[in-house]
Amino acid sequence: MGAPLASSSAAASEREIYRDYERNRRLQLARILLPVLALIQFGVVLVSVLFLLGTHLTAMVEQIFTFNTALVGVDAALHALGMRFARRGQVTPATLSVIIPVGITVVVPILVWDLAGQGALGATNPILSITVGEMVGTFVLIVLAGLLATDQRALVATTLLMNVFSIFILTSALQSSNAGNALRDQAFLLVSFPVFVQWAVAGILFAAAGTNLRTLRELGDVRVAYERARQLDQLKDQFISHVNHELRSPVMALQGHVELLLLTQDTLAPEERHAYLERAKRAGDDLVALVTSILATRTIGQDAERVALEAVAVVEALKSALALVDPRDGRQVERELRVSIPSGFEVWAEPVRVRQILTNLLSNAVKYSPPGMPVDVSARIVSAEPDEPRRRRLTGHAAPQPRRMAEIAVRDYGAGIPPDQAPLLFNRFVRLPRDLASNVPGNGLGLYLCRALADALGGSIRVESQGIEGEGATFYLRLPLPPRMEEARAGAER
């Protein structure tokens, strides 16, 4: 089993932060809404029970309220269901578990009571009660639904459900009761008015919910941005203390040798003087290399806009990369480089960039494996993964999805990389805790540069390692194939 794809780790962690934030936000919303909903439902149940007992209010008021409690209860259940279907996961099971039983508790006795001939529909003038009740119930519920809904489709769906429900219940009331018969002249008004009201309320909510959600989303963005900034800040702190540490040794070597030379030059033999200067120069070179790679990470984003692609022979790139690997990285020990690259193997990239990536990978391979251990480099053609990054950055728009990619693998036989730490490696200034504690020089920028370069070239980079001593790690660099190789392959397949 390979290590997780490391190249997308930064984006993935950003997505995770955002998802956590979203989840948190929903939970908070549900936490506020749930008691409100429960309270409303509780009130409705309480009022219905009081009126069912029929001891406190006049028959007229009693009838108005009983009918409306029925509406509110059923509306609540319907709304919750509508929301559930309109936007999965938005209404939490917890919300539903309150709404549905309460709705049923309220509706069933009222319907039974109504069927017994004593219900609200027997009222002499139920227009007012029906419309006002319908309006209030709808308004309350849509407000709640609007808060829960995160898009307007959900509102439209629930409002439609409410319409159907109102029309159905009012039509059947008009047809099935004496009072209803008496009100047939006003049937159209009676049925259509709640529908208008529902849409009017929904219309207001479109705007309100939209604003509400926009605000929430903006707040979310701010929060995510803050989180990112905080993490970047931490990385920078880490980096500053790391660079501080890395700089101090070469600075001391440089200054120290020069000072020692000044203090002792009269007594020194020429070759000793030369050796001091030589070491001071080397310390200076180390400083320059460190500063250069720090600067490179800053400019790499800008450079990505200006890449000129051409066919690059991988063997040639490898040769020039080898020449650039610092012999000190390999502890000055000869080691075997086992190359298995088909002749004429080319990638579609920029020669300098490919060389930079390979230099970094090779120098890591020799730095992090015991002296004398071989390093393998191989290349092959692989089919592109569906989410293979395209040359977006180069052309400004997505190029057609490549069917095949070139894959160059660089393998060492060192200590390997613990799989859980692998995804971190491609981030800026990150080094394994093990390497930080070792004397292997490094500034945590090499693999970050490799990833940035591979991305800029429309490719990707990842690492596979079990973290087992001696089995080492394999870095896979994927780059696009030259158009003619891509076409030749595609043609051959037809």
Next chain:
Amino acid sequence: MSTPSGTGYTVLVVDDNPDLLVLVAESLRKLGRFTVVTAQDGIQGLERFFEVRPDCVVIDVKMPGLDGYQLARALRGDPASRATPLVILSALVQERDRLAGLLSGGDEYLVKPVSPLDLVHTVTRVIERGEEERRRRMLMLLDDASADPGE
């Protein structure tokens, strides 16, 4: 146990960075007239210590295997090396690092870059400091460091 050798004392320098090792050794030799013995890591440092019984040890903090703090603690834990002055040379600048260095048993905690002359003066000073003074000074430094953790 302080056996002056030649014109000066014997100093053991332990550092994994070869250029710095040479620099420190040369500074001590040329400017301080010390006899200098070198080691490339903590384990080797420990071995060399018991071979030569130096008058002072200069230790780099970040080393593979046994690091500087561990080496200092190992030396402090052995009756034969308990009284030998230790100078810790480090690139770690925070107060907590300094405290860690002193707690491990270092007599002095020097932060890189250190000029060759300062290094020689420090080494000379710690060697010539009496046992009593060393103990008093150590307590004072620890008081300072723990009173002001700097974080």
